[in-house]
Amino acid sequence: MALSAPVFDPPAFNRNSVYVQGRGEPRTNIAIFQANSGNQLANVFCDENGHFSATLNIAAIPNFNGGQLTITARSALASQTSDWGPNLTLTII
Numbered sequence: 001m002a003l004s005a006p007v008f009d010p011p012a013f014n015r016n017s018v019y020v021q022g023r024g025e026p027r028t029n030i031a032i033f034q035a036n037s038g039n040q041l042a043n044v045f046c047d048e049n050g051h052f053s054a055t056l057n058i059a060a061i062p063n064f065n066g067g068q069l070t071i072t073a074r075s076a077l078a079s080q081t082s083d084w085g086p087n088l089t090l091t092i093i
Contacts, residue, residue, distance in 0.1 A: 003082035006073045021053035028075040035070040066092050
């Protein structure tokens, strides 16, 4: 059985970070990336109800100085990896 790609819910912002959350395959690892860059921003666990969350440190994102930030994610379990989930574009001021 193929893993489903994770999906983000609306994010929350504060001055130095973005809190993202979403839904995915229960009990899988969720890797969150800056889209089209290869920069992994977080690696979190999807709980038994299919929910995940992560706080992204804006200052730690390579070559990012504000503006549009597009993120994506995928699930992994053992040797299986899902397709990339839908992108989420954030405006960081």
